[in-house]
Amino acid sequence: MDLKNKKILVTGAEGFIGSHLTEKLVEMGADVTALVQYNSFNNWGWIDTFDDEIKNSIHVVTGDIREYDNVKRIAKGQDIVFHLAALIAIPYSYLSPMAYVKTNVEGTTNILEASKDYGVEKIIHTSTSETYGTALYVPIDERHPMQGQSPYSASKIGADKMAESFYRSFNLPVATIRPFNTYGPRQSARAVIPTIISQILSGKKEIKLGSLSPKRDFNYVKDTVSAFIKVAESDKTIGQVVNAGSNHEISIGDLAEKIINILGKKVNIICDEDRIRPEGSEVNRLWSDNTKIKELTGWSPKYTLEEGLKETACWIEKNMKYFKVNIYNV
Structure with missing residues (x-):
């Protein structure tokens, strides 16, 4: 799939990985809509730091993935959805577990439902290596059992399973990317x-x-973004879960x-x-086996x-x- 000129929605576009992905998609010639969490200050996160040329090329909308009517309105007319919006801090998940269920599980379900209703061509759902818990064997491949060792990881397991269920139940063209520990500017x-x-x-x-x-297993953010792009471009990733790590x-x-x-x-x-x-x-211990993503997409880390x-x-x-x-x- 060629992403140039595609109408692409990025949820969590104001965040660490999301902002880098949004920039890259604009550079590739995509028509990008960036969903930023609503706030009364009209703060767009890292998008506010973009060069004016890139910023002016993005259609920024504010909202909340926990609200279905809002998600449905934003998803209408989109060809591809990169779903990155989530609560991700593990320590905070000990303090407020239900917030993670509402954002990560219910919010993801809203994205999947809206994408189904509007016939989105492909959804790239973002998982996390934390769903594996402590490695039972290494390197960790996609067949490794999932273990909810924090409320955060449990909520992401729930979100991953909702994505899987929409693929199996409704033939929704969803691919799940499971990044290991991404790092870089803006984190x-x-x-x-x-x-x-x-x-x-x-x-x-x-x-x-x-x-x-x-x-x-640490992966530089530019490599992680490249993995997102490769997963979106490859038809072989539909219905699949793929690790993105350095090995x-x-x-x-x-x-x-x-x-x-x-x-x-x-x-x-x-x-x-x-x-x-x-x-x-x-x-x-987290150590990624990245064999599958290499075989399906040709991706490998450069940094x-x-x-x-x-x-x-x-x-x-x-x-x-x-x-x-x-x-x-x-």
Whole structure:
């Protein structure tokens, strides 16, 4: 499928991955509608930082995926839907589980229902590697059992199963992409890499982190966006779930040391009890098997971890105003 001139709706377009995807789609010549969560300040998130030429090429609409009438109105006339809107912070899901059900499960169902009603050509639904929980074997392929080790991951499992059910029940042309740990410019300090970099660049000699032993598979945001595009373009991905990861793992402790070396600073790492997940909720190991996405779409990551970390650090250094390094961002 050629995305040029296609009418494309991106939900969660104001966020980290969504904003990068929106920019890329505009560059490709797509007719993009960006759904941004309604707020009284008319704040468009990262879209507000776009160059005027790109910003003026996007049709921005405000709304809420939890409201079906609103979603149905916005979905009308769209050829393709990239569904990224979600509540994603794991620590906050411990505090407000029902908010995750309403946004991630009910909101996704609204997107699927509206897409069915209006005959959307393809829906790319966004999952997460957290649905796998702690690896029972590595590398993790798409047949790995799903484990709800946090209210967040449970809500995303529910959303994934709703997407699967609409494909099986209504033949809805939906593909599910399951990104592993994406990082890069515009990511908030909610995530570990900007947390480490922003604390170091602020001049701190001691940086606070949670558990250092868990291992993760990190993928640079430009590679993740490329995976979204490839999944949308390939007819082979309809009805499929595909991992998008680097096929490499690194512990949080080793990651922190790598970043410290890249930045050329001397700092100590402190384990902050407030940042540690409940014991049964911690996902100890995520390592992506990306064989399936390579076979179906030809996608593979282009950036090494070192290259991505350097670009991320450069961006954070120029945008420290977005980071409150003295506050734990849940």
